Amino acid sequence: MADDVAIQSEGIETLHLKVLRRKWQILALQITATISLFSMYIMMTRTYGSCDIIDSTSWCPALDHTLTLSALQQFLVLQPDPLSLPIPNWMTGVGNSGDGRYWMPLFVISILVAGWTILGLQTAKLRRRVNMGILGFALLYLAGLFVITWLIGMIFSFDLYLPFGQIDSNKNHVEYLVGPLLLYIQVFVLVFYFLPVISGLLGIWGMSKSRISWAIGSTIIYLGLHALLSYEGVRSTIELNLSALPVQIGDATEWGGLVAPEIVPLLIISLLLMVFLESGFATIRYVEYAFKLPESCKKDPEYVSQFDNILNVHLQQTVGVSFFVGLVTALALKFDDLIVDLVSVFEGSQWSEQVKESLELQLTYGTVISAMIFVIFIAGLRYIIPWPRISGLIEKGIRQIRDQSV
Amino acid sequence: MAVPSLSGVGNWLRSPSGKRMVALSLFYLTLGLLFSTVAGTYITRSEVHQSAYGEDWNDMSAFRADIKNQGITTTSIVSSPLLLEEIQSPRDTVFVVSGIERDTISLPRFSADSSVIQLVEGLGYSTSEIDAISNFVERGGTIVVLDDFGYAQGLADEFGLGFSGHQLYDTQTWDPDLDFNYVWLNITNGFNYSTSSGSRTNTNPCIADEDSDGTPDFLEGIVVPTTEELGLCSHRWDSISATYNMDPGYDLLLNQPSAFDKGEAGENSDDNLYPIGFSTQDAYLDTNNDGKLTVGFSGTDAGSDEQGPFAMYVKYCRSRNCDNPDSGRAYFVTDGSLLVNSIYDTEGVESGAYGEFNKTPDINDNRRWALDLIAEALMSNDGNASISSDAQVIFDESRHQQPSFMGDTYNLLYYILIYFTNDWMAMLLMFLGLFVLFEFIIIKKLDPEPWRHVFSIIYYGYGDSRRYEYYGRANKIKQILLTRVRNVNSLTREEFDALPARDLQKMVDDPVLIKFIFEDRRYSMEEMIAVIKRIKTWGRR
Amino acid sequence: MWTRKASILGAGGVSLVLVGMMMSNFQMMVFGVAFVAFLAVNSWITGHGDIQVVRTLSADNLYKGDDLYVELEITNPSWRRTQQLEIYDNVPHEMKLRSGLNYMRVNLGPGETTRVRYVLRCPLRGHYSIGPISIRYRDSFNLFSQEMYVDHRSDLIVFPQVREIEEAMVRSRTPKMYTGATTLRTPGPGTEFFSLREYVPGDPFKIINWKAFARTGQLIVNEKCRDAVTDVFILVDSRDISRIGTVLKNPLEVGTVAAASLASYFIKRRDSVALAVYDERLSFLSPDTGDKQYFKILSSLAGVAPKGAMPLQAVTNALSSRFSRGSPVFIISALEGDGTTIPAIRDLAGRGHEVIILSPSSVDFERLVSRIPRTSYEVLKLERQNRLTALAGFGARVIDWMPDVELSQALLQVKMG
Structure with missing residues (x-):
């Protein structure tokens, strides 16, 4: 009997972290997550990034960093001693219009995150040194010139004096702090607006669940803030100039008459959010599993092939599920028409007439409620249509065709 | 088949699972009873009438058909008038309430007055709904409230009116061809808002005639107007005689009307409430509800019915004398059946369209009055009879009995949803509910633990500190020493017990141990250790 | 069973719809509907645990401290993909994993087979049973999970160690x-040869000396010495x-x-x-x-x-x-x-x-x-x-x-x- 049980074999492909980082499925998941993150952010800026009054001088809490940076710039220009922001406009996207406002900052962020990720792969000692170096440089940049000039000034004038409020403007060394501070403020503004992207990228490539959660959290907070600030009750109280989305859904003219134009960006944002979330978390979940496997299992071809299976199916399902979620949501939001048609079956009855004409069905309420009913119906379809069996048959068929062709 | 024995059932009832099942059944039984009681209060079956979507003699399908024929959208509200808040263009909207037949579920609410919390809502519309309707009027909407003995009081209160809730008998204007329940309300000029205002026919585009040439302003210069040119005033055009009716008066036929409370019918025009239609002086309100006309000495005697005249049609305008065509209006008539098919559509009645109804009402102005007010609300007053594309008439079907149980349930579900997303108190409760749900999920919903093989072998352990203490006592040590002495000398227990002390001392042959055996005293730890050491070495010599 | 994530997503979706209604904010409602739709679509993809498992052990009996080699052969005999399954072989906690793992995540296509191999050390004597095999289905997005088990057990005995004394x-x-055992010079059941004698009916065949039979043509049987025990x-x-x-x-x-x-x-x-x-x-x-x-x-x-x-x-x-x-x-x-x-x-x-x-x-x-x-x-x-x-x-x-x-x-x- 003892001879029947073989020990674990070793294959060429393994599940070591170094190999996994270069595995195409993992990379595909990471790239999918990254693309969805970028697209989601761009879609969000398109939907939530405009003010009511389009005017270069007006500021509103829209999701557009250039508004804040321009307002800051204008404030600085109006100072008696005009100043300018240290990071140039071509880099921050100020002055551009449309999506052009975001590409450059996104590119810079990507470079920085790439650097950070590569740094994460180095030894702890090197990482610590680089971190210390960056921190030291930041501190030196902030206060270095100020402290040096102040000390030298005091040495040369043989006098102890405060670095501000002096009649001799050369002795107001505190002015050296303004430049660096402006840079930090500018960076802070950029980080604030691009927080979902920054933490999302760090999460995807640095394999950190908490950072992906941060990205999702900050996105939801931005959406929630926009919803709150554009809420009629708030808008009537505070003048914010924030462009609000229309209250009612219009006629379905997009996607072959399935969806109203107001819904399209929202639907895409929610889909991209889910794709980002699922791909980002999945990468970490799978790599974590492989990482925790004992050494012998990492080399075992059975584990490797099943790991591949899992990743391949996940990728397939990401595509399939995203498509179907989009379709089902679009159909669901169109379902109110279908309800009216269904009610028409009882043509001529008092109830069907009043339901057909009911305001409830015409307002967003009806649309959403009927959409929820449709979604529940779709969920219930699983008991009627054997999806797994159908997909299994298709898979088997594909395999047979492939085997025959081989 | 196995029949459970009585004792078996008894045992099961006494078992924890049995007790649990009984408790659960009782709980669900109570819950079911509670629910059915509450639901039963609201879903009481009764006759279906006054619906704009019903075709019976006591429904209002003819009125709705007229509006539709004029090219205006008709819609219904099946859940709650709270939805009026969602109307984007209230100025182009008329909200028709014909009979508020039932109450519905509502929660206690916070109020601004000293009572802080208002535990009981009035019957009919809830306070939030009344606020929504009032707000609708404020935003320029028009409402038409036709009710007699229903639940319109709450809404009327909001506008400073009081429905008496008693049937009105008019000895002068009752219709002898029909019966005493049918009463005529004759209005010479429907646009005499107040004694000082004079006739304000210009407030209605159908009869606005600034130059007083007998042709309405919007038809100025047109001899034979087309249907399009007539707009919403086509009902005033007689195509046979090619004449346009400019009569500002209305003879309205009412069925079992009520009246507004005296003194509350807003004779004071300061609050923009204009009583327009009155009963005659010989009208009596059946205040004692005996179903008979009881005339008292002064008309105010206890037990006698109250004598007229009573206001029966009151118009409210947001603007003074309804001068601003874009401001909101409210029409209150104390008869819910003013626009029912049997009275509204006399031609239809004659042609037998409403089979059940066997009376033949006289020709009346109910239709003209109703369509006039629709025109006033929806047609522009700028002389060209334009109608907004958003123009719509909404019928409140939320407080009408539905012909099917399914319809009632559908409406109730919608009502609950809309109530919980619009009423502040209900919203607060729902927020709390959602919060609790999330808390519950976060605390209780745990994912299954990952499987991991844990190598653990049970630690048997053993130890008894009291036992250790016992083995440290001098008596125990003494006993062990004696056993040792006995063993070394190969003596039985009896032999050893019978041994004289001197012999024992000889056997032991160690002064310290002998002293230890014979002396009964407390020993210090050090002494004890020394004794044990000696015992250990004792046998080996 | 819904996972915590699915519950939060579902409750979040419904809450967004309701709060959207409260605030007349249809973007929230659309997000809510999309969340719920995500759950609904994912609920179509259900895995199954109808798998065939065969466990092979390197030994049924072994001495305390010895290693045991275990192999699980897992086959998906159905026409459906199993979807993501966690396979866990329940090993008595008194045994220590020496190498490999008694756990694997698989996603078996129709007819696919995989093997889980691991080595156990048994430091305690006793009668043990390995199994059943726990199976947990999880969908790709970790929204639904379901636990099953295959009641396949393998018994083994771990003997106390035997020392050379x-x-x-x-x-x-x-x-x-x-x-x-010492041999007594009397015939009887034993191990050592005593003598040859003629066959008498009733003698077992296995004691017949076939060589002697070939030589002599007579049935002769071997007699053994009786062991004194x-x-x-x-x-x-x-x-x-x-x-x-x-x-x-x-x-x-x-x-x-x-x-x-x-x-x-x-x-x-x-x-x-x-x-x-x-x-x-x-x-x-x-x-x-x-x-x-x-x-x-x-x-x-x-x-x-x-x-x-x-x-x-x-x-x-x-x-x-x-x-x-x-x-x-x-x-x-x-x-x-x-x-x-x-x-x-x-x-x-x-x-x-x-x-x-x-x-x-x-x-x-x-x-x-x-x-x-x-x-x-x-x-x-x-x-x-x-x-x-x-x-x-x-x-x-x-x-x-x-x-x-x-x-x-x-x-x-x-x-x-």
Whole structure:
């Protein structure tokens, strides 16, 4: 009997972290997550990034960093001693219009995150040194010139004096702090607006669940803030100039008459959010599993092939599920028409007439409620249509065709 | 088949699972009873009438058909008038309430007055709904409230009116061809808002005639107007005689009307409430509800019915004398059946369209009055009879009995949803509910633990500190020493017990141990250790 | 079952729809509907646990401390993909994973097979069962999970270790009266050849000497010498008190090793060995020899667990009729907590049995797990010493077995009675 049980074999492909980082499925998941993150952010800026009054001088809490940076710039220009922001406009996207406002900052962020990720792969000692170096440089940049000039000034004038409020403007060394501070403020503004992207990228490539959660959290907070600030009750109280989305859904003219134009960006944002979330978390979940496997299992071809299976199916399902979620949501939001048609079956009855004409069905309420009913119906379809069996048959068929062709 | 024995059932009832099942059944039984009681209060079956979507003699399908024929959208509200808040263009909207037949579920609410919390809502519309309707009027909407003995009081209160809730008998204007329940309300000029205002026919585009040439302003210069040119005033055009009716008066036929409370019918025009239609002086309100006309000495005697005249049609305008065509209006008539098919559509009645109804009402102005007010609300007053594309008439079907149980349930579900997303108190409760749900999920919903093989072998352990203490006592040590002495000398227990002390001392042959055996005293730890050491070495010599 | 993530997503979706309605904000409603739609679409993809599992073990019986190789062959016989399954083979927690893992995440396509291989070390004797196989379905997005199991179990016995004691037995001062099977010069069932004789009806065919038959044409059978066999009785104390110490080092554990080793030694010498284990009751294996008896003894010893408090005298009384006359009796006991020890052994010795007591020093085992005060320890030891001395006084050979002493060493320490 003892001879029947073989020990674990070793294959060429393994599940070591170094190999996994270069595995195409993992990379595909990471790239999918990254693309969805970028697209989601761009879609969000398109939907939530405009003010009511389009005017270069007006500021509103829209999701557009250039508004804040321009307002800051204008404030600085109006100072008696005009100043300018240290990071140039071509880099921050100020002055551009449309999506052009975001590409450059996104590119810079990507470079920085790439650097950070590569740094994460180095030894702890090197990482610590680089971190210390960056921190030291930041501190030196902030206060270095100020402290040096102040000390030298005091040495040369043989006098102890405060670095501000002096009649001799050369002795107001505190002015050296303004430049660096402006840079930090500018960076802070950029980080604030691009927080979902920054933490999302760090999460995807640095394999950190908490950072992906941060990205999702900050996105939801931005959406929630926009919803709150554009809420009629708030808008009537505070003048914010924030462009609000229309209250009612219009006629379905997009996607072959399935969806109203107001819904399209929202639907895409929610889909991209889910794709980002699922791909980002999945990468970490799978790599974590492989990482925790004992050494012998990492080399075992059975584990490797099943790991591949899992990743391949996940990728397939990401595509399939995203498509179907989009379709089902679009159909669901169109379902109110279908309800009216269904009610028409009882043509001529008092109830069907009043339901057909009911305001409830015409307002967003009806649309959403009927959409929820449709979604529940779709969920219930699983008991009627054997999806797994159908997909299994298709898979088997594909395999047979492939085997025959081989 | 196995029949459970009585004792078996008894045992099961006494078992924890049995007790649990009984408790659960009782709980669900109570819950079911509670629910059915509450639901039963609201879903009481009764006759279906006054619906704009019903075709019976006591429904209002003819009125709705007229509006539709004029090219205006008709819609219904099946859940709650709270939805009026969602109307984007209230100025182009008329909200028709014909009979508020039932109450519905509502929660206690916070109020601004000293009572802080208002535990009981009035019957009919809830306070939030009344606020929504009032707000609708404020935003320029028009409402038409036709009710007699229903639940319109709450809404009327909001506008400073009081429905008496008693049937009105008019000895002068009752219709002898029909019966005493049918009463005529004759209005010479429907646009005499107040004694000082004079006739304000210009407030209605159908009869606005600034130059007083007998042709309405919007038809100025047109001899034979087309249907399009007539707009919403086509009902005033007689195509046979090619004449346009400019009569500002209305003879309205009412069925079992009520009246507004005296003194509350807003004779004071300061609050923009204009009583327009009155009963005659010989009208009596059946205040004692005996179903008979009881005339008292002064008309105010206890037990006698109250004598007229009573206001029966009151118009409210947001603007003074309804001068601003874009401001909101409210029409209150104390008869819910003013626009029912049997009275509204006399031609239809004659042609037998409403089979059940066997009376033949006289020709009346109910239709003209109703369509006039629709025109006033929806047609522009700028002389060209334009109608907004958003123009719509909404019928409140939320407080009408539905012909099917399914319809009632559908409406109730919608009502609950809309109530919980619009009423502040209900919203607060729902927020709390959602919060609790999330808390519950976060605390209780745990994912299954990952499987991991844990190598653990049970630690048997053993130890008894009291036992250790016992083995440290001098008596125990003494006993062990004696056993040792006995063993070394190969003596039985009896032999050893019978041994004289001197012999024992000889056997032991160690002064310290002998002293230890014979002396009964407390020993210090050090002494004890020394004794044990000696015992250990004792046998080996 | 919905996972926490799905519950939050579902509740979040519904909340967004409701809050959207409250705020007349249809973007929230659209997000909410999309969330719920995500759940609905994902609910279509359901995995299944209808898999075939075959477990193969490298051995059904093994000795304590040996390695066991396990292989699970998992096949998806259905036409559906299993979707993401976690396969976990339930291994007794007393076994240690040496290499590999008893867990794998799979996603088996229709007809696909995979194998999970791992190696277990079994540090504790006993009767074990590996299995069932737990299966947990999870969808790709971790929204739904469902647990199932395949009730496939494999039983195995871990025998106590058997030590080599021959040398110790030879060198020990234990009398060599039971010197193993000796051939008596009389025919009978045995192992050594005695003579040839003619076949008589009833003789088994297997003893026919075919060569002689070929040569002579007559049926001749081989006759063997009858083996003279000594019956050795081994009494193992498995009372509750014998668990003193750690799980791997306690009087019972070392006692089973000693009993197994003695049995092995004597059975190898073709003696008959009987085993009596007493805990809350008495289990007795009648004297016999051969591999079968050896297996029975090991199997019985593998299953002993400390329980009960049966006095030794009850055991000896119960067995008195079964003890072969003058046969040696090994008693493996810590001799704790039993007032009948001395009379029982006195009686045994009195009846002419050679009594050898192998007594693991329970006080010293106890010391491995408890901090016994020095004075108490010394007194306890003295008391134990008294007890052993008393027993030796009745003619028993007593071995005071300390925890860190090997069995073979301990056997050399026999005290003469």
